[in-house]
Amino acid sequence: MILSDLLDYETLRLIWWVLLGVLLIGFAATDGFDLGVGILLPFVGKDDVERRIVLNTIGPVWEGNQVWLILGGGAIFAAWPPLYAVSFSGFYLAMFVILFALILRPVGFNYRSKKQSQSWRNGWDIALFIGGFVPALIFGVAVGNVLQGVPFHFNDDLQIFYDGTFLGLLNPFALLCGLLSVAMLAMHGAAWIALKTEGDVAARARRLGGWAALLTAALYCLAGVISWLWLSGYRITSAIVTDGPSNPLRKTVELDAGAWFANYASHPVLLIAPVLGILGALAVFVTLRSGRELAPLLFGKLSIFGIISSVGVSMFPFILPSSNDLRSSLTVWDSSSSHMTLFIMLVVTVIFLPIVLAYTGWVYKVLSGKVKKAMIEDESNHTY
Template structure:
């Protein structure tokens, strides 16, 4: 037996759909508190020392957290090449804005404290805030557009034609999805600051975190109700889970309420968005009661539930086409080859546990609260 046939093609496709979701959740939960804390910087840090406390709470770990974004991008490139080609070219300007923000973030970390002039530091603080807000907002806008369908089509030779514009991405529902994303990362960033800091910084983070958590639940509920009024997508031909990766071999249509068909078929799935609604409120309660672990864990699991609810709604679609539903990409017709998926799975099984072990060790070494006096004295902190 050929080694890669140990797992069938349909199982590998399904596994990589789930792994991609886990990688995206991993990025949102880990790097999410970095982005949220940076976005909250001018609100929770009123003095230079307080802002340095915020920066030092995420400065030693943000690079490791961003590994999940790189892994997610690599997984899309290798496992779902058509998804990579369409999304990264169609959303080019939006992705460019995200990359500019993510590139400026380490520059701001390194340069911010090189000079003591208040104006110099204030400018870099503004850059850090922007580097937190912009990616958080744009990631949500992208998800909002995917749920509505992306304006692309495929030629018979599989050449891709994208017919959207940058400003077309900024439609009302997509902006609402962006606000959901921003609110949940602000909640997560505040939970992290409550966990890692003390005094006035923690008190302010607690206040803004409670507001962001409540806003997350409200905005997520509004988005769900609004989504129920949209037409979703469904496959109308027989599905071949081990068929060739050619979206044109199927037929699909736009259908009212299709994004909730999976929930109607499997009512237990309603638990996923229910957790997305309830866990942010539990995070708010944890912050109010000064239960730091409860707040941080609840906010992270709430983010995971919100992202998972999108995947559960769309399955098996991963990128629907608003121009021609038949051209939509699904789990079953847009993946790499059987052998490629198997090799990638072997690599993931080797390297992801190593990354998790190393990340756990780093957080263990860096456990504890940030000491403002150590920052003032120049002991033990980098920023």
């Protein structure tokens, strides 16, 4: 018996479904507050020094945080090839817009303070705002479209055809999810600014973060109500083969008005995910208003965990439903890489992920402490 036989195909698929969620949540919980800081930059910083203070709260860590996005994309490519093929080709224009917005961030960080001109710096502040707002919005829009089903299909040779348009992605429910994403990450960014700054900047971050937290809870509840009343989910009606070949056309699927809530009815313990999403956001509001520093950041991460995991729990075993050809919908059981590929990737992940986490924790410990006005005004410090 070889080592890979210790984990069967079904178990490996489940593990990689969980790991995909971990990577997406890891990105939202780390680089998410970087995006949130960009969203709030024009509003919490009223002059050049204050905006430099805000930028330097994330200056040492944002590049490392963005690695989670690369890890997520790499995991999709290696573990879920059909998912990668459909999403990265069908959402090509949306991905291009995200990439353009993300490119504005490193350029903005490095060029903003190269000139003393206030108009020059204001222009880069707008670019940094776009670099935070646009990815946050489009990531949420993407999730909203996934919940509704994406217009693609396979032919009998498993060739992929995407039948949608970029503007078709900007439907009302998807935009609602996009606004929820913006509010959620703004809430998280405000908690980070409140932790890392003091004085007027921190006070503005607490006020804006409190409103963002309430908006997060309200939009999340509204999206849930709309999903319950008007959004049809997907349900497999044929026999489910959990260890078969990755061929999505070997099943039959139907639309069901309550399908996205069926897992909660079958396993009530899963309700902890949406509960954490709501209560975490409300706890951020309370702790920001009470002047706590670390607690809002931790509760923000808890809310992010609950909101994102509730999407995965609701849709399981679906990963990417098809609105054009129901049986083409991708699930955990029919869209993964081979058994050996998943096993080798798991071994690599078990070795290197703890190293990444340990190094990240060490970096945050070394860089702990507040960014103060005197540090920014001291020209001997290499600050943004």
